[in-house]
Amino acid sequence: MTTEKCIQLVATFIFAMALLATPSTAQAQENFSGQRAESGGEPFIKMDKTRFAVGENVFFWVGVRSTQKDGKVPEQFQGTCRLVITRPDGTEKINRSSWPFDGPLNSGWMGGSGIQEPAVLGRYTLVYEFAGQKSAPETFTVEEVPFLKKVHALFVFDTETAGDTAVTLTVRNGSDQTVRFPHRDGTNGNVWVHYSGIDSPRGIQTSFPPAKLLDADETQAPSFSFQKFTWELSKKVATITLKPGETYRQRLSLDDAVTWARTQSALPPGRYDVKFGTSLQFLIGELGGEFADLSPIRLNIESSARCAISTPASTTDTHDYLGQ
Numbered sequence: 001m002t003t004e005k006c007i008q009l010v011a012t013f014i015f016a017m018a019l020l021a022t023p024s025t026a027q028a029q030e031n032f033s034g035q036r037a038e039s040g041g042e043p044f045i046k047m048d049k050t051r052f053a054v055g056e057n058v059f060f061w062v063g064v065r066s067t068q069k070d071g072k073v074p075e076q077f078q079g080t081c082r083l084v085i086t087r088p089d090g091t092e093k094i095n096r097s098s099w100p101f102d103g104p105l106n107s108g109w110m111g112g113s114g115i116q117e118p119a120v121l122g123r124y125t126l127v128y129e130f131a132g133q134k135s136a137p138e139t140f141t142v143e144e145v146p147f148l149k150k151v152h153a154l155f156v157f158d159t160e161t162a163g164d165t166a167v168t169l170t171v172r173n174g175s176d177q178t179v180r181f182p183h184r185d186g187t188n189g190n191v192w193v194h195y196s197g198i199d200s201p202r203g204i205q206t207s208f209p210p211a212k213l214l215d216a217d218e219t220q221a222p223s224f225s226f227q228k229f230t231w232e233l234s235k236k237v238a239t240i241t242l243k244p245g246e247t248y249r250q251r252l253s254l255d256d257a258v259t260w261a262r263t264q265s266a267l268p269p270g271r272y273d274v275k276f277g278t279s280l281q282f283l284i285g286e287l288g289g290e291f292a293d294l295s296p297i298r299l300n301i302e303s304s305a306r307c308a309i310s311t312p313a314s315t316t317d318t319h320d321y322l323g324q
Contacts, residue, residue, distance in 0.1 A: 039131035040073040041066050041108055043081070045138045048228050049293060053145035057279065057298040058119050060138070062097070062128045063110030072106050077131040084129065085115050088122025088142075112227075145294065147284075150174035155276040155303035157254075165254040165307060167276050173242040177291070180283040182229055183238035184213050184250060191278045193257045198271035198306070208252060208276075209260040229281035229296045252276070258309055269311045275304035 046061035062083060066073055078099040085093040095116055100109050115124070119142040128135040151173055158166035169191075173179050182189055191208035226233055240248050254274065261267050281296035 039077045040068045041130060042133055043128040043130035043135040045126055045128050045135050047138050047140065050140040051294050052119060052140060052142045053148050053294060053297055054121060054142060055148060057300050058114050059298050060113055061110050062113045064108050064130050066108035071108060073108060075106055080131045082129050083113060084127045086125040088120060088124065147175035147177055151179060153280060153299060153301045157305040167252045167254055169250040171242065171248045173244060173246050176244050177285045178241065178243050180234050180239050180241050181280045183240055184278060185238060189278065191276060194275040195267060196273040198273065200270060202268060204261060204265045204267065206261045206264055208257050212256045229283065231283060231287045234283060254307065269309055271306060271308050273304055274307045275302055277302040
């Protein structure tokens with residue numbers, strides 16, 4: 001046998017073995033379908049938008065869709081969820097996620113998610129995994145939006161008034177665009193309050209009392225739950241509209257916050273770093289304008305101050321502001 005024929009036979013043998021070792025497309029699809037059927041679900045990602053601004057809270061939805069008639073997802077697969085994030089520079093980050101503890105057990109679900117780090121300029125790719133399966137990849141871009149740096153939102157702690165401390169949500173629109181956002185009403189505009197003890201390691205986090213947020217709502221518009229603030233919703237719910245140069249203020253009370261917190265957990269007297277926070281969804285410009293696909297822009301707002309919280313009295317508490 002010639003050397004040339006030997007080479008041809010060896011090449012043919014190697015090619016044949018490769019064909020045997022590599023599953024066909026039909027086999028691969030069958031394996032995937034079998035895996036999906038066994039796990040009882042398939043992962044997915046849902047994007048509300050694909051353009052984000054630097055400094056914005058990147059938000060999207062992840063979940064597992066049940067593939068069973070009874071809607072059940074076997075418990076043994078529920079610890080396999082993870083989000084794979086590919087950054088603009090090509091590096092990867094993996095965020096593992098647990099099965100939701102609220103809602104029906106052992107069923108499909110969808111929940112809000114993010115990249116859990118400050119977003120940088122460029123293009124990101126997301127893949128959600130469950131039981132060895134991968135969702136279709138989703139991409140989004142992060143870009144500079146100069147006017148957003150001129151929209152300032154913070155909680156201002158009153159340094160002048162003795163006794164109860166006023167904590168005022170303040171939004172200043174220094175940009176050249178009109179901005180709109182929903183009023184904080186306890187249904188879609190929760191305000192959270194975190195107390196970190198200075199004199200003791202005590203720390204708790206609660207919401208601001210929803211009824212008090214409603215008291216501060218001067219618009220008296222109907223309140224109902226929604227996940228994404230849209231132009232259509234801005235006509236139906238209490239909406240704050242700020243034209244260029246305008247400022248909005250909503251006054252809250254630290255006394256109300258502490259009284260509410262003490263109905264849920266022990267909060268001994270002492271010095272605390274108190275942090276107020278909320279998440280605002282902004283509509284930018286006008287309907288159909290150049291920023292339509294950037295809206296809503298989600299910003300997390302947090303401000304803190306050191307306060308002395310006293311022993312609860314029969315009718316009210318007294319708190320002293322100790323400085324930022």
